[in-house]
Amino acid sequence: MRLTISMVIAGLLLPQPGTAQIRSTGRTSDGLCRRPAALPILRPEPKLDKAGNQYGKESFRPAPPIVTSAVLAPPPPPPPAPVPPPPVDASRITPPSMPVAPPPPAAPPAPGSSIVVTSSRVSSDDIGRFPEPASSTNPKRPGDSAFTRRRPSQNQPRADLLTAGEHDDLLNPELYAAYVDRFLAREPLDGIPRVDTQKTLTVAVRDQRGQPVPLAPVTLTCSDGNTLTLATVADGTATFFPSLDRLGDDVRIGVPGATVRRVTVDGASTQTMTVTRAKPVTRALDLAVVLDTTGSMDDEIAFLQTELRAILDRVRARHPGLSLRIALIVYRDEGDDYVTRTYPFTGDLAALQRNLAAQSAGGGGDTPEAVEQALARAVALDWRPGAVKSLLWVADAPPHADDIARSWQAVEVLRAKRVQVVPVASSGTERGAEYIMRAAAAATQSRYLFLTDDSGVGNPHAPPAIDCYKVTSLADAVRRTLDAQLSGRRIEPAESQVIRTVGTYDAGRCVLPSGWQPQNSQ
Numbered sequence: 001m002r003l004t005i006s007m008v009i010a011g012l013l014l015p016q017p018g019t020a021q022i023r024s025t026g027r028t029s030d031g032l033c034r035r036p037a038a039l040p041i042l043r044p045e046p047k048l049d050k051a052g053n054q055y056g057k058e059s060f061r062p063a064p065p066i067v068t069s070a071v072l073a074p075p076p077p078p079p080p081a082p083v084p085p086p087p088v089d090a091s092r093i094t095p096p097s098m099p100v101a102p103p104p105p106a107a108p109p110a111p112g113s114s115i116v117v118t119s120s121r122v123s124s125d126d127i128g129r130f131p132e133p134a135s136s137t138n139p140k141r142p143g144d145s146a147f148t149r150r151r152p153s154q155n156q157p158r159a160d161l162l163t164a165g166e167h168d169d170l171l172n173p174e175l176y177a178a179y180v181d182r183f184l185a186r187e188p189l190d191g192i193p194r195v196d197t198q199k200t201l202t203v204a205v206r207d208q209r210g211q212p213v214p215l216a217p218v219t220l221t222c223s224d225g226n227t228l229t230l231a232t233v234a235d236g237t238a239t240f241f242p243s244l245d246r247l248g249d250d251v252r253i254g255v256p257g258a259t260v261r262r263v264t265v266d267g268a269s270t271q272t273m274t275v276t277r278a279k280p281v282t283r284a285l286d287l288a289v290v291l292d293t294t295g296s297m298d299d300e301i302a303f304l305q306t307e308l309r310a311i312l313d314r315v316r317a318r319h320p321g322l323s324l325r326i327a328l329i330v331y332r333d334e335g336d337d338y339v340t341r342t343y344p345f346t347g348d349l350a351a352l353q354r355n356l357a358a359q360s361a362g363g364g365g366d367t368p369e370a371v372e373q374a375l376a377r378a379v380a381l382d383w384r385p386g387a388v389k390s391l392l393w394v395a396d397a398p399p400h401a402d403d404i405a406r407s408w409q410a411v412e413v414l415r416a417k418r419v420q421v422v423p424v425a426s427s428g429t430e431r432g433a434e435y436i437m438r439a440a441a442a443a444t445q446s447r448y449l450f451l452t453d454d455s456g457v458g459n460p461h462a463p464p465a466i467d468c469y470k471v472t473s474l475a476d477a478v479r480r481t482l483d484a485q486l487s488g489r490r491i492e493p494a495e496s497q498v499i500r501t502v503g504t505y506d507a508g509r510c511v512l513p514s515g516w517q518p519q520n521s522q
Helices: 005-010 173-186 298-318 349-357 371-379 401-416 431-443 474-487
Strands: 114-117 120-123 163-167 201-206 217-222 227-231 237-240 250-254 261-264 269-274 284-292 323-331 340-346 388-395 419-425 448-452 469-473 500-502
Touching: 163 474, 173 431, 201 217, 227 237, 261 269, 284 298, 284 371, 284 474, 298 323, 298 349, 298 474, 323 349, 323 371, 340 349, 340 371, 371 388, 371 401, 388 431, 388 474, 401 419, 401 431, 419 431, 419 474, 431 448, 448 474, 469 474
Parallel strands: 201 269, 284 323, 284 388, 388 419, 419 448
Antiparallel strands: 114 120, 163 448, 163 469, 201 237, 217 227, 217 250, 250 261, 323 340, 469 500
16 A cells, blocks of 8 residues: 555655655644645665675565585486387488588577576576566556656667756746646646745845855744744845745744844745855855666766766866765665665765766666655755755656655755755656656756757657757756856856757746747747
């Protein structure tokens, strides 16, 4: 039996056979200034040995060894001697007209043929590969019929050739609202509230020189006395969503070192708060990579294995003295050989590289994956309070239908911790996954990245429902995004890095034609 959305919301979390046992520790926030409830606690992950193999998981124990008896039984009696053939009259045998050639040696198996190995038949094309069909060990769940099964990659592209676009829905509120309306009209999605980018309250904290103040706590006090606090990101802003955050008609804004201000909540507005003294900024970045490692993700895994170290080196070169830590969470789905594996934050990039190198694609089967557990593991990481916090979510599949609410709950807790979620929509991203990823990026004041087919290699990539963007290499897109989150300013690609431009693009904004109406957007 699977958890339903109503059970998750009510906190009636019951242990399920074969799944991580959970107990609720959360509390709901009634009234105004809604705060996310705490996440349930997941059961500890199975441990890894020095070779990276998992142990302590009952359902995946190795087969017992074959044991031979110390006392051997006497050998069976020899078979009786064969009866000799009757004598043959040699004069009646006709000699052959030509010698008979010996049979040719067996040819090696052709690609796609079958090979018998220890009584198990496998395809030669599948040796060393990973996709597993949906089966009794990895069944398709109720409510997932709208999700199509993804195919594994048919070739291995050069990771440095992967191309991508990026989009900021907070800079394009009208287009995002139109996209949400179109999506929900076709495919209602329970468990995720609407992130209304057209109605926002942005608090910009500045020092006396007019410079942005990052990591400044901004506290809203609603009319019923409830409070909601978010820290500013590197550009000195904290964006609240009146509907999502349930702000009511008016709020009081409080920032340490600034005068409290009461404002009316109406439409989209920005309130600038000037502080008399700002704390010195620590140059620190905590980056968590949350990576789907199911069968269709081999090209994205290869990209991270070959490119991530170079991206981080370039980021550190642009920010001298940067204290950088990185964590890795890989995930698949229930019924696979693992659900999640967590490698905690470390400043040792060589160790990160070894952990990445140990990963491969496999499992999956049906489209949805254990997104909710992977994001919950990310929440539990030891994020530093004084660091810029970023989560690179590389995936192409949504959570299971009955796990959507809990996945969004994890996004809201990450937002409360001021972790900016950077989705990288990968090969063949399903529409529901795009919707969840874009909502997570908008809610956490981040950007949505998506792979494109410009490189001509790898799996086909689903075209995004986005009106304008510039295509660059994926490595450049990731580096620019991390650089922007550290510097607090938007960084555009150099013209030499742009492969092509879609729509009318102006520094992250799509220029709308005169008289534009939502129904005209594709």
